[in-house]
Amino acid sequence: xxxxxxxxxxxxxxxxxxxxxxxxxxxxxxxxxxxxxxxxxxxxxxxxxxxxxxxxxxxxxxxxxxxxxxxxxxxxxxxxxxxxxxxxxxxxxxxxxxxxxxxxxxxxxxxxxxxxxxxxxxxxxxxxxxxxxxxxxxxxxxxxxxxxxxxxxxxxxxxxxxxxxxxxxxxx
Amino acid sequence: xxxxxxxxxxxxxxxxxxxxxxxxxxxxxxxxxxxxxxxxxxxxxxxxxxxxxxxxxxxxxxxxxxxxxxxxxxxxxxxxxxxxxxxxxxxxxxxxxxxxxxxxxxxxxxxxxxxxxxxxxxxxxxxxxxxxxxxxxxxxxxxxxxxxxxxxxxxxxxxxxxxxxxxxxxxxx
Numbered sequence: 001x002x003x004x005x006x007x008x009x010x011x012x013x014x015x016x017x018x019x020x021x022x023x024x025x026x027x028x029x030x031x032x033x034x035x036x037x038x039x040x041x042x043x044x045x046x047x048x049x050x051x052x053x054x055x056x057x058x059x060x061x062x063x064x065x066x067x068x069x070x071x072x073x074x075x076x077x078x079x080x081x082x083x084x085x086x087x088x089x090x091x092x093x094x095x096x097x098x099x100x101x102x103x104x105x106x107x108x109x110x111x112x113x114x115x116x117x118x119x120x121x122x123x124x125x126x127x128x129x130x131x132x133x134x135x136x137x138x139x140x141x142x143x144x145x146x147x148x149x150x151x152x153x154x155x156x157x158x159x160x161x162x163x164x165x166x167x168x169x170x171x172x
Numbered sequence: 173x174x175x176x177x178x179x180x181x182x183x184x185x186x187x188x189x190x191x192x193x194x195x196x197x198x199x200x201x202x203x204x205x206x207x208x209x210x211x212x213x214x215x216x217x218x219x220x221x222x223x224x225x226x227x228x229x230x231x232x233x234x235x236x237x238x239x240x241x242x243x244x245x246x247x248x249x250x251x252x253x254x255x256x257x258x259x260x261x262x263x264x265x266x267x268x269x270x271x272x273x274x275x276x277x278x279x280x281x282x283x284x285x286x287x288x289x290x291x292x293x294x295x296x297x298x299x300x301x302x303x304x305x306x307x308x309x310x311x312x313x314x315x316x317x318x319x320x321x322x323x324x325x326x327x328x329x330x331x332x333x334x335x336x337x338x339x340x341x342x343x344x345x
Contacts, residue, residue, distance in 0.1 A: 025296070025307065026197075026295065026296060026307050026309060026310055029306070029307065029310035029313065029314075033313070033314065033317055037317070057228075057328050057331055057332055058331040058332055058334070060331070061328075061331050120296075123197055123292075123295075124196075124197075126196065135196070135200070136196035136197050136199075136200045138197055138200065139196065139197060139199070139200020139201065139203070139204075140200075142200060142201065142204060142313050142316070142317075143200070143204055145313075145317055146204050146208070146316050146317050146320045147320070149317045149318070149320040149321040149324065150208075150320040150321065150323055150324040150327075151324060152321055152324060153320065153321045153322060153323060153324015153325045153326075153327070153328070154324045154325075154327060154328050155324075156321075156324070156325065157228055157232075157324075157325055157328035157329070158328070160228060160229045160231070160232050161228050161229060163229075
């Protein structure tokens with residue numbers, strides 16, 4: 001986490017590299033933020049050794065594997081709701097690395113379709129999901145991205161404790 | 173982290189609260205910001221002073237440095253949107269809990285005004301940030317994502333010290 005001499009960490013720098021010097025739009029910003037955290041989460045899931053998927057930093061919280069399942073479930077459900085499709089089966093019962101990596105990738109297959117089809121015209125659109133009535137489509141997706149970043153924040157510490165450098169801290 | 177039976181965690185639900193008839197887009201961002209800023213302040217206040225120097229491994233930030241980093245980032249993000257382009261150096265200059273909590277609160281107070289004044293009609297207005305012209309609302313959303321990443325770090329530090337993080341205090345409600 002001390003990976004930058006500059007002030008801001010990976011979430012912004014990832015977007016900066018995507019955007020380059022071009023002006024960006026709101027839809028492009030969501031895509032960049034989504035792809036940044038997708039890249040980190042995918043690499044983290046792949047990089048953590050299989051025998052560490054049962055590790056939890058303290059007894060009363062999720063294991064590394066359960067965090068991956070939770071992220072996959074949250075992303076799959078959110079993107080399915082935005083797409084108007086049936087949500088995937090929960091990954092909550094899975095414990096093996098291969099299964100969980102696969103579940104995470106499956107959630108990205110759903111989300112990729114949603115994210116890649118976004119345009120700035122979607123800024124005024126709403127979606128219905130869960131309680132609370134219609135929500136801004138963009139706000140729902142930003143909520144998912146924020147959640148994935150929080151969970152990545154847990155994963156990064158788990159990895160550090162196990163002596164594994166998280167993907168966002170790898171040399172660029 | 174097991175605070176909800178459902179899989180959709182707090183900030184997704186928070187964004188769902190952003191369905192006000194007016195300004196649904198910017199209200200969504202405000203809602204997410206409101207949630208994470210509250211958790212960050214409560215976490216900073218709850219962690220005992222002696223644990224501010226705690227770091228789970230030698231090569232990462234201490235708890236106090238995380239708080240300072242978040243405070244610094246808030247100023248950078250929000251001042252860009254405000255057109256002031258400020259810098260902040262709390263992480264490198266403060267170590268005492270009282271100083272860091274105060275700096276975090278100051279930064280959040282500064283950002284509050286920026287978030288509160290945002291509207292959907294101003295969301296796409298561009299300002300210079302990290303070398304690019306970016307929509308104002310986008311910068312505020314990146315701030316939320318950044319806050320959440322580091323709140324995730326903070327949560328795990330607290331758990332390692334046997335503390336329940338603020339977002340889990342009402343688990344089972």
